Amino acid sequence: MKVTIKDVAEKAGVNPSTVSRVINEDPKLSIREETRQRIMDVIRELDYRPNGIARSLRLKSTRTLGMIIPDITNPFFPEVIKGAEGAAAERGFSLILCNTDEEEEKEKAYLELLVEKKVDGFLVATASSYDRTVEFLSEKDYPFVLVNRRSRDATGRYVVVDDVEGARMVVEHLVELGHRRIAHIAGLLFAETGLNRLEGYRAALNNRQVDFDPAYMTEGGFREIDGYRAAQRLLDLPRRPTAIFAANDLVALGALTAAAERGLRVPEDISIVGYNDIPIAEKVTPPLTTIRVPLYDMGYLAGEILTKIILGEEVPEDRVILKPELVVRWSSGQVPG
Amino acid sequence: MKVTIKDVAEKAGVNPSTVSRVINEDPKLSIREETRQRIMDVIRELDYRPNGIARSLRLKSTRTLGMIIPDITNPFFPEVIKGAEGAAAERGFSLILCNTDEEEEKEKAYLELLVEKKVDGFLVATASSYDRTVEFLSEKDYPFVLVNRRSRDATGRYVVVDDVEGARMVVEHLVELGHRRIAHIAGLLFAETGLNRLEGYRAALNNRQVDFDPAYMTEGGFREIDGYRAAQRLLDLPRRPTAIFAANDLVALGALTAAAERGLRVPEDISIVGYNDIPIAEKVTPPLTTIRVPLYDMGYLAGEILTKIILGEEVPEDRVILKPELVVRWSSGQVPG
DNA sequence: TTTGATTGCACAATCGTTTTTATATATAAT
DNA sequence: ATTATATATAAAAACGATTGTGCAATCAAA
Structure with a gap:
């Protein structure tokens, strides 16, 4: 028993087109105030709602x-x-x-x-x-x-x-804290975000005259598990990095776990930073230094x-x-x- | 220049209705295989996709x-x-x-x-x-x-x-750990979930012959800030509760913050449990005891x-x-x- | 009183499908 | 050869809105 524009028109004693124009407030419609009221009343009375599908079909939108x-x-x-x-x-x-x-x-x-x-x-x-x-x-x-x-x-x-700017910022922040052996767990390198963060990382090192060491650069992924695995490799290096820049917060979380397993305190023994500032970043222990994106x-x-x-x-x-x-x-x- | 069923029909030299039936595999349509193929070919050739809007209008679905x-x-x-x-x-x-x-x-x-x-x-x-x-x-x-x-x-x-069962379970768990002064930060009490968890809380106390103390029951909300505020009140009570059952994990997080601010260790000084097992629950320090819902x-x-x-x-x-x-x-x- | 403009609304086409009903051809039965 | 039955397709009527155009009625001006 769906009520259509026709029902409204009929009950108001006008043509459907008039009802339509009233509803859509067609500016080039001249109508007696009385008729308009009558239509509005009927609309309320019948609780009429236009059918969006029909409307879309006609309007092509x-x-x-x-x-x-x-x-x-x-x-x-x-x-x-x-x-x-x-x-x-x-x-x-x-x-x-x-x-x-x-x-x-x-x-x-x-x-x-x-x-x-x-x-x-x-x-x-x-x-x-x-x-x-x-x-x-x-x-x-x-x-x-x-x-x-x-x-x-x-x-x-x-x-x-x-992203290159964000990565640069956080890595330069690490340099300012005195770090020179800064590792990067990169995200997927066929994703633009992964690539850009790597670029920002290298730019920061370059800006601050820190040598880039390929041993400190490892491709991971964007998931927690990727960070965990990559950090394991990094932390077992003979000359362990003093800081890790993770591709994102989830990856940083994985790195945190790997560090904890080795009895390394963060940030006393090693610094770990993330990217994105997802809600969990400030909840975790220790709260993550990261890059907030709007x-x-x-x-x-x-x-x-x-x-x-x-x-x-x-x-x-x-x-x-x-x-x-x-x-x-x-x-x-x-x-x- | 959107291509419609009419265009397909024309190009295939048939009526639109026939095209429609072919597309929808109308079982009571008998058609020459040759014609059917011709239609399918034209559809592919023109890359025709039916208009869902028109379809919905007609089908009323x-x-x-x-x-x-x-x-x-x-x-x-x-x-x-x-x-x-x-x-x-x-x-x-x-x-x-x-x-x-x-x-x-x-x-x-x-x-x-x-x-x-x-x-x-x-x-x-x-x-x-x-x-x-x-x-x-x-x-x-x-x-x-x-x-x-x-x-x-x-x-x-x-x-x-x-929810009453879940609340009962987690509160009885607290009782089993020896707690008697168990507070509850309730959610919104006009929401069913809030009400039910409160009911479960009371049921658990009742089952285990623990007295219900109105001072330990506080209405908050479902957000973190609600938990923070409510926990502040609870923790400043003369006889501080030894455990808090929060309406949900977010609320528990807020309570955690309030406890930390007072230098209280969890769970050594006070136990805090949540509800829902949201992903963050296992990440936070300490990982939350909670109720997992499917x-x-x-x-x-x-x-x-x-x-x-x-x-x-x-x-x-x-x-x-x-x-x-x-x-x-x-x-x-x-x-x- | 006639002309012209303006107001107030109705008609009918249209959007792109689906589906019922009808029609034409081919095949089979008589 | 004629009728009956299947088969293959076409025609047309919806579905519920919007909108250009047209036709009266009303009103103002001449």
Whole structure:
């Protein structure tokens, strides 16, 4: 017994088109105040709500954004999502969220789904899948913006944080504390973020005239276990590093565990720093020195840019590089001895 | 230049209806294999994808579920969401997620939105809003299932965990360790979970012949700051409790901070236990003794029930009460002295 | 009183599907 | 050869909105 615009029209004794114009406040509609009231009353009386599907079909616009993220349980993303949602909501858009679990296949499937569902634009926060997604979207000319990553050729729109700058900051902080033997547990080096942090690490060493020692550089991954394993190797080196810069906080946590297993105190015996400032970073013992990235802002800006594009508004900046911030806590200290 | 079913039909030299039937594998369609192939070829050639909106309009079904949650940054929810998404995906449904930030107004707005978007059913994981949501949904006869809560009158479908049992378990665990002065930082008492945990707490005391002391019972909330404030009051009591049962892990974290500020060691000076076993619980120092609830399962079951209802399948159990599990870590210890 | 403009609303086409009903051809049965 | 039955496809009517255009009625100006 769904009530349609026709029912309203009938009961109000007008034509459906008139009801539609009243609802949408068509500026070029001239209508008697009395009729308008009558229509509004009937709408309330019947508790009429327009059918968004029919509306979308006619308007060729769903006022919906599709957002693709790798893993909703990674504490990095919820804040980003909130930001995107906030920006979307401000312009009357809603968000449909797709979790790929880092599986390329799922990503592809979701992409198809979103296309079928006719979302007006895409927010892409996954980085793993060899740019197939980006390729697909540009090819079809669907509006999209990349979140926390760029495309391989750096075309298109994106909102990222300046990872080389962040890495540089935290590593220079270590140098200032007197460290010279600073190791780096790199993330995946085919991910842009991994590469950039490595670059920032090398830049910092270079800036401060500290020699780069390949033995102190180890490729890991972005998970806790990756940090644990890599730290084990590092800590068993004959000339042990006095500080470790981990690719992210999770990796730093793994390193913390490895250090604890060897009876090393942090930061007295060794400093360990992370990246991202996920909520857990300040909870752990010792609280992690890390780099805070503006997660909410990143999501918000991406959402803002995308909705503006869709609405045909001017977008002055569609390639945004956000500045990270150094957060000094307890896990970084003077060089021992 | 979107390609429609009409374009395909034209190019294949058939009627759109035939194309439609081929796509949907209409069983009562008899078609020459040759024609069918021709159509399929054209579909591939034009890279035709059906318009889901038009399809939904016609079919009166969007194959979409709306899920309302209070706070996506609360680590409790992502896992639940994943479960729901998994169940939905298995039956070809997708999920649109709505974050209310615990604001009743936002919840109402999202509800309207989801109705306009014609989702086929609702997953409701918010508890705060005086049942207006549930009322609305039942009144309009929209299919829905409650997640981690029940309606006031316990009608309708739901998937919850046995919170009184969980609370009982963890409190009895404390009693077994010798504690008698066990405080409880309750959650919001107009939320069912808050109420139930309080009930479990009292049941445990009662079972073990420990007197209930109103001074040890304090209403807080579900956030970390609530736990911090409540713990401050509790710890400044003349006869300090030897153990605190917090409404959830976040609250326990706040309590941990308050204890640390007073120089109290956990668990040597005071035991603190949480609820939910969110990922951070095992990372914090000391790792929290807590109650593990099957988050993924909760979401999955809710999603399964809802989609089955929608598809008209039999649902043997639409009121599920899941069993929690005690996880003993380091934050609970022998009573001091 | 006629003309012209403006107001107030209705008509009908359209969006891209699905689905019921109808029609035309081929095959089989009589 | 004729009728009955299957087979293969087409035509047309929804689904529930929006919107350009058109037609009266009202009002102002001449």
